[in-house]
Each structure stands twice: as structure tokens, then as C-alpha cells.
Amino acid sequence: MTEVGAPETDLPQARPADAVPRLEVRDVSVSFTVKGKRRTILEGVSCEIARDEIVGIVGRSGTGKTTLLNLLGGILRPSGGGILLDGEPFDKPVDKVITVFQDYNQALLPWRTVRRNVSLGIERRLTRAEVTDRVDRALEMTHLTDNANDLPWQLSGGMQQRVQIARALVMEPEVLLLDEPFGALDAMTRATLQDDLLRLQRETGFTVVFITHDVDEAVYLADRVLVLGGSPANVVREVVSGLPSERDQLDTRESPLFTTARRTLADELWGEGR
Structure with a gap:
């Protein structure tokens, strides 16, 4: 690679030798069978x-x-190799590890307000006060505080994608x-x-x-x-x-x-x- x-002096500093990567991909391959034929998508992928x-x-x-x-x-x-998170x-x-998908239109629940869409992943696991605090902070960080009670269809595409990002942020x-x-x-x-x-x-x-x-x-x-x-x-x-x-x-x-x-x-x- x-x-x-x-120039080398302006590049990001090298990671200390003993530092554990956040994510590590080790010689990963992915294969699947279609109509009786084996197809390999990834082979020997490694990165940190x-x-x-x-x-x-x-x-x-x-x-x-x-x-x-x-x-x-x-x-x-993976079909072969492995993925490590913090060395495990x-x-x-x-x-x-939270994924934000491209299709924000399908990812948001249309009957839930912005606030309730954002709280979806934590509302059954945290106290009401903790949920409120996390959601408020996520809405503030994504500039959605004034839209907390709006429904998804009332928002632009960019704002809907911000809701997805806010929903990821509350998971910390x-x-x-x-x-x-x-x-x-x-x-x-x-x-x-x-x-x-x-x-x-x-x-x-x-x-x-x-x-x-x-x-x-x-x-x-x-x-x-x-x-x-x-x-x-x-x-x-x-x-x-x-x-x-x-x-x-x-x-x-x-x-x-x-x-x-x-x-x-x-x-x-x-x-x-x-």
C-alpha cells in the first residue's frame, strides 16, 4: 500500500507500537454460494x-x-480471518459500534417524533431522566433541538439524516x-x-x-x-x-x-x- x-513530517504521527487499534481486520475473506457456485467477494483483507x-x-x-x-x-x-475491536x-x-445507513427515509419511524426516533435505542435500557439527558445532548449536537417534536416527513433530507446521526450519538x-x-x-x-x-x-x-x-x-x-x-x-x-x-x-x-x-x-x- x-x-x-x-511530506513525511506533515503526515499523521505513527501509532505507538504497543497501542491497540480500535478496529483490526485480519486476513479476512467473504464467500457465499449462488446457484451452486462459490463466489468470493473479499479475500485476504487486512487493515488497522x-x-x-x-x-x-x-x-x-x-x-x-x-x-x-x-x-x-x-x-x-467473515468466511475466513477475523475482526478485532479493541484487541478482542x-x-x-x-x-x-453503530452504523448509519444511507436510506434515512426508511430508517426513521414516521409515526415517531424526532425526539422519540432518537431515543429508540436507549429508551428500554435507561431511566427516563438518563434518556432525556442523552437525547437533549444529541439533539443539541446535531442542531435539531428546535425540531424535537417534528415528524420525519416534516423535515428535509439533510435534517432526516441528522436524526439518524443523533440516534447513533445517544448510544455513545x-x-x-x-x-x-x-x-x-x-x-x-x-x-x-x-x-x-x-x-x-x-x-x-x-x-x-x-x-x-x-x-x-x-x-x-x-x-x-x-x-x-x-x-x-x-x-x-x-x-x-x-x-x-x-x-x-x-x-x-x-x-x-x-x-x-x-x-x-x-x-x-x-x-x-x-
Whole structure:
């Protein structure tokens, strides 16, 4: 794998040798049988994701990006190899790892208000006071306090996606997984939510892993971008932009670090003859 972008001194500092990664993928493969034929989607995938890190996953359609994300979320079990969370194997969903899906329209319960959608995952496990406190904080962090009593159909697409993120935040996750979270939104709303995600990650310190088909989004959000390629797929490249943690939709996207990383990803995904 290759790191590109800033000079070595400007890249994120190396993880101490004795530090345990938040997530570790060890020689993972995924296969299934269709009409009597065995098909392998991922083979020999290995990578580490550190605490407080934002990692993007890109690749052509059908390379297994969502499959890998489902493995990280414990939704899918690998056919070979394993996934570790804080150094311990896991193969089923846990509260530490929460997934936010692209289809916010289907994910929200239309008969529940914003507040009650956000409280869904904790209302049977915590006291009423604890639920109220967590929901209030999540609504404030996602700028939804004034919409707490609205129903989903009364909200824009961007606000509905904020409700999904707030519902994840009340679980107090250590890892947030996002599957094309802003792909269905208009450009201005997408940019706003990208900045919201960066702000929330700084405020909470959770690890973020996200899938996107948007090369610009991958570079803007991620500390590192992993490229899946091949059939069966593996991690064929790693791109580190070296961008500072404080980012701006205009200045960051015009910086040499951004344009270099973007070009590297584009060449990897589309090839010189695109």
C-alpha cells in the first residue's frame, strides 16, 4: 500500500507500537454460494483503524465496500480471518459500534417524533431522566433541538439524516460506521453535513469509517482512504492526504495536499485512460 500527499513530517504521527487499534481486520475473506457456485467477494483483507481516526473506503461498484463495512459492524461474519475491536474478536453487533445507513427515509419511524426516533435505542435500557439527558445532548449536537417534536416527513433530507446521526450519538458509540451517508443529498446540504461530521468527531473522539463513491468527499473527510480493488477484492492502496484536522470547504479543497490526494485516488479508481 502507498501513502501519498504531504511530506513525511506533515503526515499523521505513527501509532505507538504497543497501542491497540480500535478496529483490526485480519486476513479476512467473504464467500457465499449462488446457484451452486462459490463466489468470493473479499479475500485476504487486512487493515488497522486507530482510535480517533477517520477512514474512508472507496472502490468501484461491486468491490465489496458495504460487505467490509458490515463486517466491521458485526452484521456479517467473515468466511475466513477475523475482526478485532479493541484487541478482542467480535462477530455480532455491539453497542460500541453503530452504523448509519444511507436510506434515512426508511430508517426513521414516521409515526415517531424526532425526539422519540432518537431515543429508540436507549429508551428500554435507561431511566427516563438518563434518556432525556442523552437525547437533549444529541439533539443539541446535531442542531435539531428546535425540531424535537417534528415528524420525519416534516423535515428535509439533510435534517432526516441528522436524526439518524443523533440516534447513533445517544448510544455513545466508540465507532461510527457510515454507508454512503450523504450520497442522496444535494451538494450544499452534503457539504454542511460533512462539516457537522468533522465537528462531532472532534467533540466526541469516536472513530469513523465511511463508504463513499465521491473522491472529493473521501479526501475532505478522511485521515486515510483505503481503496478496494480486484476480484475478489483486497485493499490495493492507502492514501494519506496530510490535511490538518481543521478543514474548510473552500480553502481545503483548493490546497495542494487536497488536489494531490484527489488525483492519486482518481488515477487508482479510473485509470490513466478514463
